[in-house]
Amino acid sequence: MALTFASFQQLIRDRYYATDSARGTAGTFMWLMEEVGELSTALMDNNPPPGKPAPTAAQRANLEEEFADVIAWLATLANINGVDLERALSKYTTAGKVEGVKD
Amino acid sequence: MALTFASFQQLIRDRYYATDSARGTAGTFMWLMEEVGELSTALMDNNPPPGKPAPTAAQRANLEEEFADVIAWLATLANINGVDLERALSKYTTAGKVEGVKD
Numbered sequence: 118m119a120l121t122f123a124s125f126q127q128l129i130r131d132r133y134y135a136t137d138s139a140r141g142t143a144g145t146f147m148w149l150m151e152e153v154g155e156l157s158t159a160l161m162d163n164n165p166p167p168g169k170p171a172p173t174a175a176q177r178a179n180l181e182e183e184f185a186d187v188i189a190w191l192a193t194l195a196n197i198n199g200v201d202l203e204r205a206l207s208k209y210t211t212a213g214k215v216e217g218v219k220d
Numbered sequence: 221m222a223l224t225f226a227s228f229q230q231l232i233r234d235r236y237y238a239t240d241s242a243r244g245t246a247g248t249f250m251w252l253m254e255e256v257g258e259l260s261t262a263l264m265d266n267n268p269p270p271g272k273p274a275p276t277a278a279q280r281a282n283l284e285e286e287f288a289d290v291i292a293w294l295a296t297l298a299n300i301n302g303v304d305l306e307r308a309l310s311k312y313t314t315a316g317k318v319e320g321v322k323d
Contacts, residue, residue, distance in 0.1 A: 119224040120225050120313060121222040121223060121224050121225075122223050122224075122225065122228070123222050123223070124222075125309060128313065142263050143267075146260060150256075157249060160245050160297070180301065180303060181303055181307065181308040182308065184294065184305060185308040185309050185311045187294060188291070188294065188305065188309065194287075195287055198263065198283065200283060200284055201284075202287060202291065203222065203223045204284065205287045205288040206223060206228060206288050208284075209288060
């Protein structure tokens with residue numbers, strides 16, 4: 118079955134809410150930033166400059182993992198701030214609400 | 221109908237792939253960072269220190285928007301790097317694969 122934002126956010130809530138809520142928003146944001154840094158590294162590894170070797174299978178797999186970790190930390194931050202991600206994304210999914218730009 | 225990662229990633233692909241692909245990974249990562257900065261501001265606005273006024277309805281709405289924008293830019297980065305977010309998230313959604321920590 119296709120993974121929904123609501124079910125993923127609930128899974129993250131079930132598994133991590135108590136710990137993340139106790140840590141609070143600022144500390145949780147720092148964890149998010151660590152994963153964003155790892156995503157940056159993985160993106161560079163997977164976009165080598167001309168003449169450098171193509172990314173390895175391990176580097177491809179790591180790139181997927183870093184996207185997952187960033188989304189997991191975003192889901193946690195949303196949970197401890199009472200934000201429903203599906204509802205938030207209605208900005209994009211409601212026809213005509215966003216044109217041309219993502220801001 | 222509940223919003224799936226696959227349908228959201230496709231929506232972002234349909235709307236932005238040509239522009240984002242032409243801009244490339246590094247430039248698109250900078251856009252993501254801008255939105256992460258706006259999310260940080262919105263999280264602070266919605267977690268005022270003791271004695272400061274509670275967040276306004278506009279600040280609440282803006283927090284939702286910033287989560288949406290960060291996820292939209294992540295979806296774009298995933299698209300131009302050939303990453304399927306639902307597959308990436310199987311790290312979390314496959315029972316037993318992640319215990320205790322999000323890294």
